[in-house]
Amino acid sequence: MSEDHIKNYWELQGQTHGESHWASWGDNWMIDLEIDTIGKHINDGDRVLDIGCANGYATFRQAALHKLTSITGVDFADNMIAAAQKANQQKGLGNNVNFMEGDVRSLQFPDNTFDMAYTTRVLINLPTWEQQMQGIAECIRVVKPGGTIVLSEGFWEPLMLLNAMRALKNLPPLVEHDFNRYLKRSLLEAYLKKSAPDYQLEDFSSIYYLGSRFLRELVTDPAAYPGFTNPINKLFYEIEKQFSGGGMGVQQAVVIKKRSATA
Numbered sequence: 573m574s575e576d577h578i579k580n581y582w583e584l585q586g587q588t589h590g591e592s593h594w595a596s597w598g599d600n601w602m603i604d605l606e607i608d609t610i611g612k613h614i615n616d617g618d619r620v621l622d623i624g625c626a627n628g629y630a631t632f633r634q635a636a637l638h639k640l641t642s643i644t645g646v647d648f649a650d651n652m653i654a655a656a657q658k659a660n661q662q663k664g665l666g667n668n669v670n671f672m673e674g675d676v677r678s679l680q681f682p683d684n685t686f687d688m689a690y691t692t693r694v695l696i697n698l699p700t701w702e703q704q705m706q707g708i709a710e711c712i713r714v715v716k717p718g719g720t721i722v723l724s725e726g727f728w729e730p731l732m733l734l735n736a737m738r739a740l741k742n743l744p745p746l747v748e749h750d751f752n753r754y755l756k757r758s759l760l761e762a763y764l765k766k767s768a769p770d771y772q773l774e775d776f777s778s779i780y781y782l783g784s785r786f787l788r789e790l791v792t793d794p795a796a797y798p799g800f801t802n803p804i805n806k807l808f809y810e811i812e813k814q815f816s817g818g819g820m821g822v823q824q825a826v827v828i829k830k831r832s833a834t835a
């Protein structure tokens with residue numbers, strides 16, 4: 573899979589969808605769960621970095637939810653950044669919300685710049701585990717000691733579990749987007765144990781996936797509801813907000829506390 577193909581895909585998404593969340597993903601319920609999960613690790617007063625921010629849809633939501641010193645969005649797709657900057661101007665949010673081009677594999681910021689940094693479905697766009705590790709190292713590098721990094725990404729193991737259950741009911745397996753490489757939890761944990769051992773995994777999507785990627789297809793006619801409008805999605809989103817667990821959460825968050833130099 574060529575890197576141009578991946579970037580071109582996101583450039584076209586940025587050009588086509590303007591301010592809409594569809595630039596990044598149609599699943600508005602999952603996007604809400606991501607924003608909620610990440611938001612719990614952001615404190616008022618923080619300097620925040622949203623890495624792979626797309627058109628800024630989630631960046632603006634975090635800016636509205638918290639009293640931040642600043643929030644900066646970076647993305648490698650020029651069209652995404654242009655859409656984010658245009659929306660930013662229209663919203664008139666001022667200098668504490670800003671967007672610029674940048675690549676997660678080589679961020680332009682000095683070490684220890686931000687209190688908090690996060691990715692949402694960004695590392696899965698990198699074509700190899702080596703590049704994914706490089707991206708993770710960059711996210712950690714730009715955060716201050718004692719700060720927090722949240723990597724909210726797609727994971728391979730829960731997808732396998734979900735597909736095993738789907739097979740029991742003769743549903744076809746769900747597959748990654750052609751250029752996605754979902755993170756392998758086993759590799760990630762081995763890497764973090766060495767480089768950033770203060771971490772925890774948060775499964776915030778298992779119940780939602782059970783409803784939206786299994787039950788929905790068994791009990792309703794999926795063709796009757798375009799996009800993500802099936803009421804099963806909303807119902808399981810509401811349950812997910814109260815209870816999670818089960819190991820089928822394809823979207824999970826790795827929350828890393830960066831150790832101070834003396835720790």
Ligand SMILES: C[S@@+](CC[C@H](N)C(=O)[O-])C[C@H]1O[C@@H](n2cnc3c(N)ncnc32)[C@H](O)[C@@H]1O
Binds near residue numbers: 595677692
């Ligand atoms: C699935 S979208 C997620 C967007 C956003 N984080 C959100 O929560 O909606 C992935 C984004 O990552 C960006 N991206 C992919 N590879 C990147 C890289 N190497 N550096 C920076 N951004 C990248 C894409 O351009 C795209 O906007």
